[in-house]
Amino acid sequence: MPDYVTVWVNGTAMQLAPRSMVSAALLIAGIPCRKSETGEPRTALCGMGICFECRATVNGVQHRRTCQLTCRDGMIVETER
Amino acid sequence: MAAASAAAQHGRSVILLDDNPAAGGQIWRDGVQAPGHRIHDDESAARTQALQELDACGATLLFGYRVFDAGAPSTLYAVRETAADDEVLVLRYQKLILATGARERFLPFPGWTLPGVFGAGGLQALVKGGFPVHGKRIVVAGSGPLLLAVASHLQAYGAEIVCVAEQAHLSRLVPFAFALRSHPAKIRQGVRYRHTLRKTPYRTGCWPVSALADERTGMLRGIELSDGAKTWKQDCDLIACGFHLVPNTELASLLGCTLRDGFVEVDENQQTSISNIYCAGEPTGIAGLDAALLQGEIAGHSCAGHPGKALRTHNRAARIFAAQLQKAFQLRPELRSLAAPETIVCRCEDVPYRSLATRSSWTDAKLQTRCGMGPCQGRICGPATEMLFGWKMKSIRPPLFPVSVSAFCLSSAQQDLTQENA
Numbered sequence: 001m002p003d004y005v006t007v008w009v010n011g012t013a014m015q016l017a018p019r020s021m022v023s024a025a026l027l028i029a030g031i032p033c034r035k036s037e038t039g040e041p042r043t044a045l046c047g048m049g050i051c052f053e054c055r056a057t058v059n060g061v062q063h064r065r066t067c068q069l070t071c072r073d074g075m076i077v078e079t080e081r
Numbered sequence: 082m083a084a085a086s087a088a089a090q091h092g093r094s095v096i097l098l099d100d101n102p103a104a105g106g107q108i109w110r111d112g113v114q115a116p117g118h119r120i121h122d123d124e125s126a127a128r129t130q131a132l133q134e135l136d137a138c139g140a141t142l143l144f145g146y147r148v149f150d151a152g153a154p155s156t157l158y159a160v161r162e163t164a165a166d167d168e169v170l171v172l173r174y175q176k177l178i179l180a181t182g183a184r185e186r187f188l189p190f191p192g193w194t195l196p197g198v199f200g201a202g203g204l205q206a207l208v209k210g211g212f213p214v215h216g217k218r219i220v221v222a223g224s225g226p227l228l229l230a231v232a233s234h235l236q237a238y239g240a241e242i243v244c245v246a247e248q249a250h251l252s253r254l255v256p257f258a259f260a261l262r263s264h265p266a267k268i269r270q271g272v273r274y275r276h277t278l279r280k281t282p283y284r285t286g287c288w289p290v291s292a293l294a295d296e297r298t299g300m301l302r303g304i305e306l307s308d309g310a311k312t313w314k315q316d317c318d319l320i321a322c323g324f325h326l327v328p329n330t331e332l333a334s335l336l337g338c339t340l341r342d343g344f345v346e347v348d349e350n351q352q353t354s355i356s357n358i359y360c361a362g363e364p365t366g367i368a369g370l371d372a373a374l375l376q377g378e379i380a381g382h383s384c385a386g387h388p389g390k391a392l393r394t395h396n397r398a399a400r401i402f403a404a405q406l407q408k409a410f411q412l413r414p415e416l417r418s419l420a421a422p423e424t425i426v427c428r429c430e431d432v433p434y435r436s437l438a439t440r441s442s443w444t445d446a447k448l449q450t451r452c453g454m455g456p457c458q459g460r461i462c463g464p465a466t467e468m469l470f471g472w473k474m475k476s477i478r479p480p481l482f483p484v485s486v487s488a489f490c491l492s493s494a495q496q497d498l499t500q501e502n503a
Contacts, residue, residue, distance in 0.1 A: 016211055017113045017211050018113075019111070019112060019113055019211070020113055020210060020211025021112075021207070021210030021211055023207055023210055023212070024113075024207060024210045024211035024212040025211075027207065027212045028211075028212065028213065032196055036194070036425075036428065036431050037429075037430055037431035038431040040194055040425075040431070041196055041299075042194065042196070042428070043196040043197075044199065044203065044207055045187070045198075045199060045200055045203055045428070045461070046184060046185060046200045046202075046203045046206075046461070047199065047200060047202065047203035047204065047205070047206030047207040047210065048101075048107055048184065048202070048203065048206050049100055049101070049147075050184045050457060050460050050461070051428070051457050051460070051461050052429065052455070052456035052457045052483075053428060055456070061162070061166070063456070063483070064162060065162075067206065067207065067210060068100070068101065068102060068145070069102075069162070070102050071211075
């Protein structure tokens, strides 16, 4: 197994331990996943796919729950900014 | 896992459908290991054995699928989020075993929506998912035996646990600890956690009042805690906060299974009110990992036509344990008044407390404020409003989770697997 996987978060390359979740990439980058209805920055809460706070656009698909999504090499993650 | 392995032993054709990316549920969630950390041998061995049994049992294992509908009789519709689109799976079953687990209960307090405030089990899962907490100062707060497990786990990953704040009063926890004498393994586990956290204060009768943000950066900088008599501030980098657990009963409700006091009603064979549907683990009563494994095994054997008596005695003990847990970690009424008028209660739709305080019921709140109508479908704010206002969530309807319109429409067109058990 390689030492790390590379994902692109809002255009910046990040290297993570294999089997890391996309939510971890966003937390390490210190980037909120989304803006709430009233504009608050939000990050993952439940960590198990229930709360939907960690959703972001992954490889062009919107509203992916990043806490249930394993990082794959070359994955492109875009948050709501 | 236990149910699938047991049912497959009897030669049944079994499909295991799991929302998670790998086997193990929440407690045995796979992930990035702590550097140089070894999970305690008992737990590690049990997990490894269960995973090996599952792999060897011959069941078809499908991960990353979540059930969103149960439209036709004995049929489930599940969706898997692929890189490109939603993949829909239609499953027909003769017997169904529900093992939908539990989620954390969250109660709103000022600042609980700040980045840096997580669920307790939530932070644990995220750390397993590769979020490093080495050197972070963390306050673990809320209620339930999970707090100690989480604190111990986070410390193993290098975090500095500033304190563990348990809302339950010591007078409730002492009888609970005494009742544990019939569960020696749980006592050993508790002692181990306490030993790991020997330098960390475990404060009972103590709860979060607000999460504090730095005025300049907006980043979390601390927490305000209270013991009823006094309130004090505590600096920290992260907060892990959950108020015990709520059973995931949405699918059981949709299927028409009878619920009692919020839990799925089952008989001694784990059979629900619907004869070909069984249920195991937390949806039938919050009793933890051992009970879930046991009940899964009972359900697996029973639905394969081989109900066993031997396991039932243990299961009675597990149910008594569930009742003891519920009593010991009952939520104190002070927690109802933590939210300020502007505190968000429904995070999906940003509905503040003041908009809900004048509503009469869950349905009224949904209609007038959109509370509970966002992507989580009330899974977070529903249990919170139940605690705050005594509202009961009603009207479970498909889709159980948001799915793409194409998935909803195409739900019968994709793969079609007919199996005896799912």
